[in-house]
Amino acid sequence: MKAIEISGLSFCHDARDAAVLSDVSLDLDHGEIIAILGPNGAGKSTLALCLLGLLPRERGSIRLNGEDIGELSRAEMARRIAYVPQSTQSAFAFDVAHMVLMGRLAHIEAMGSPSRHDRRFAEKSMEQVGVWPLRDRLFTELSGGERQLVLIARALAQDAPIVVMDEPTASLDLGNQGRILGLVRDLARTGKSIVMTTHLPDQAFNLNCKVALMRSGRLTAIGPVAEICSAESMSALYGAPLDALTGGTANELTAFAPRLG
C-alpha cells in the first residue's frame, strides 16, 4: 500500500472562481520524498493544505496508507501526517521545549497532559534535530533558521509517518538550507514519507527525489528529478527562459538561473 495516494483531486475556493486545483493525482511510497515544484500561485500550498485535510476537496480522493482522509478524525489524522508550516505566528511567547512538546498532543487523549514518556520523546526529537541547546529560549527570539528547525523537531515529536513541509527553506540562507535538506534526507532514511513544496529545483537534485511539476493547478509532469527537470521543462514551467547550471562532485546537481534578456 502506498503512503499517499491522491486521485483526481480538484479544489476551488469559491463556487464561481476558477479551480485552484484541477484533477491532481500523485502517489508516494513509504520512505519516499517528493518535491512539488511550480511557479507562484500554481497551487502548491493549496495541495499541501488539501493533503492535510485543512481544505475541503471538491472532487477526488486522498488516501493515507489506504485510508480515505474523509473517514479520519482530526486526532487520527494527526497521528498519520504532520505539518511543518512555512512560518508560524504566535501571539504568546512559548519556549522551544514547549513548542516541541505540543507536537505530542496527537498522542494524548482529550483531557490529558503530556506524560513522562511524551516529554522524553520530545527531548529526543530536539536532540535529533539539533535544537536541544535552544530548549529554554523563547521561540519568538530565535532566528528564522532556528525556528524552522524547531518546527521540524515538533513534527518529529508528533511521530507521524508522513510529513508535509510547505517551502521549508524559504527565506533561509544557504547554510540553513543545507541543514534542513540534510534533515529531510535523514528523515526519509528512517522511513518517513516527505512531501515538500519548493521553489528551487536544485533542492530536488540534491535530494535526488521524485518531483511533481505544478502549473495553474494541474500536475504537468511527475517522475524522478533527473528525467523531469531540464532547462526546457523548467522554462516552460516558470514561463521564462532559464539556463541550466550543472555542477557538484559528479555533475549530478543542476541549478537553474533566469536568463536575462
Next chain:
Amino acid sequence: MSHSVKRIVAVLALVLCLVGQAWSREVVDMAGRSVAIPDRVARVVTLGAVPVINGFLFALGRQDTLVNGLPPELTRKFQYVFAPELVGKPIVQGAEKGLAVEDIVGLKPDLILTMDLATARKLGEIGLPVVYLRWTAPEDVKALMALLGDLLGKGKEASDYAAYFDETMTRVSALVDPLPPARRPRVLYVNLRRLTQPHRIADWWIAKAGGRSMTDDGREQESVTFSLEQMLSWDPEVMIVADQGEAKMAYDDPRFQNISAVRNRRVHVAPAGAHLWANRTIEQPLTLLWAVSMIHPELVSQERLKADMTAFYNRFFHKPLSRDQIDEILAGSIGR
C-alpha cells in the same frame, strides 16, 4: 376732523395701556426672582415634584387651575381622588429632567410652579412666568403656602393652613417633649432596595415625633447611602419604609431577621395620600401625628389619627373621605 380723531385714538390707547398694566403684577419668588404674574391666575403648570406641588394647590382649593397631568412614574391614585380633572391632562416632563418646553408654552400657563432652581432659571430666561418654591427647613411650608395664597387669591386659606401647622406642632410637642431620651427609640426610615435614606426631612419628623433617627447626622444632602452592615449595626427599633413591598422584603430576608424592628414586628409602611407622607408633602402635619402613633402608640391612638385625617382632608381639600379611603391611605402604597 382728523385732528379730533387722532386725539381720541391717543386717549383710548393711553387708557388701554393703563388698564392692561392693572391686569398683571410683579411678584418676588422664594429665590428672590422678580416675576410678572397675571392678577387672575386661571392656568397653572406644575413641574418637577408634580404631586407635591399639586398637593399645595389641593389645600388651597385651586386644583381647578392645573393644566398638566402627572408623569407615570410619579402618579398616585389619590391625586385623582382629590382632582378628578387631572385625568387625561397632557404630561410635559419626562425622565432625566427632560422638559417638553414647547408643550409647556402651548398650554399657555399663567403661572408655572417648580421646586427646582435650574428649571426656574431656564424657563424664566425664555420669558415664561415661573415661580420658584423652596422647602428645605420644615417650617418653610408656611412661607410657601403664603406665597401661593397670594398668587392664587387664597390668602385666607393659606394662613388657615399655617395656623393648623403650628397647632399640630404644639400639640405634638406637648405630648412628646416630656419624654426622656431613654424612651426615644431608634428609628430608621429606609429604602431597602437601594439602602438609602432618601429625604432629610424624615430626620426632622422622626425627632419631633419622639424617636431618634439613625441617619440624623446634620448632613446637607437630601439623601444618604449606607451599607447593610451599618444598618445591622444601628439595629433600629422602628423601621419605616415607603411601600408594602419593602415591608415584606424586611420581614422575609433572612439577613434582617435579627434587627429589633423586624423581631418585634415594628416595620411600618409610610401612608400615601396626595403624596408619600414620609417625604415633603402638604400633609406633613398628619405625618407627625402618624409617626407619634407608630413610635409611641400610647400617646396617639389609631382612632384619633383617623379622625384627624378625616378632618384635615375635609377642611383643606374639601374632600370628605370614606372609612375605606382613610384606611387605604394609611396602608400605604403597594409598591413593586
Next chain:
Amino acid sequence: MKFSPARSADRLRGDLALAVLAGLLVLLTLFSLTLGRYPISLETILDILTKPGHASEEARDATARTVVLMVRLPRIIAAVLIGGGLSLSGLAYQTIFRNPMASPALLGVSAGAAFGASVALLLSLPTLLVQGAGFFGGLAAVTIALAANRATNARSIVTLVLCGMVVSALFQALISIVKYVADPVETLPTITFWLMGSLAKVTVSDAMVLSGPIVVCGLALYLNRWRIGLLALGEHEAATMGVDVRKLRMAVIFFATLMSAATVCVAGVIGWVGLLIPHLARASFGMEPGRLTVSTALLGSIFLLAVDDLARSISVVEVPIGVLTALIGAPFFLLFLLRSRQGRWA
C-alpha cells in the same frame, strides 16, 4: 536520557509558588471576614465559622452570626469565584482568539447581560428575574455574534471578533435608550449602579448559584488546557496537531460565556479583571498550561477579593467595584506593559 534536572527544579519552584498563592488566598479570605462596619473580633469569627449557632443565643451574637455568615461570607465567596471565573474566561479568550487584548466581553456577553438586566430593572421585576434576564441577555448576545459570523462566508477569527464588536455596540446603544427612558428617581440610579458592578447585595443564594457554573466551567477549561493552548498557534497548526478546531473553539466560547454571564447577572459589569490577570499570570508563571490556568484563577480571586475589600472600606459610601477594577487595573496594566520584555509579543 537527559531528563533535564533544571526543568524539574523549575517545575518544583512553580508548584511552590502556586502553593504560596493558594495560602495567600486563604489568609486574605480570613482577613476579609474581619472587615466591615459591624465590629466583630477575629476570635468571634472563627467561633462562628466552626461552631453551629443555637436558638437561645443573645441578639448581639445572633447579629454577629448574621453579619459573618449572611453578609460577609457570601460576598467573599462571590469575589473569589468571580475573580477566578473572569480571569479564566479572559485567559481562554486570549488563547483562542490569539489576541492578548481579548477580554471576556469580546463577543458581547457583558453588553448583552447588562441590557437584559437593565430592561428587567426598568420593568421593576424582582431580583431573581433581573438576574435571569441578565444571564439570558448575555447568552443571546454571544449567540447573535456567532450566528452573524456563521452567516458571513469568511468564517475567520477576525470576522468573529468584528461580529462581537458590532453586537456589543448594538447592546450598548440599547442600554442607553433604556437609561434614557428610565425614571430618574428610582430606576435610573439602580440601573447605573448595577452597570458599575457591585458585590454589595450578594446573598447566600447568589453565592450558591454562582458556584455551579464557575466551578464546572472552570474545571472544564482546566481539564482541556493543553488542547486549548494549542489553539494559540493558529487554526491550521492546531488542526494538524490533532485538535478539532471548530468544536473546541465553540466549547471554549460556551464555557467562558457561561461563566461571564453568571458573574454579570449576580454582580453587574466588572471589567479589566479578565484582561489583566492572564497577563500577570503569563509573566509570572510562564506558558505551561497547568500552572498558567491555576495561577490565573488564584491571582484573579486574590485580586478581586482585595479590590472588593477596598471597595467596602475605603469610604462610608461603597465604591462600585467595576469602577475600582478599572481605576486600579488600567494603571497597573500600563506599568506592566512598560516593564515587560519586548519579546513577549510576536
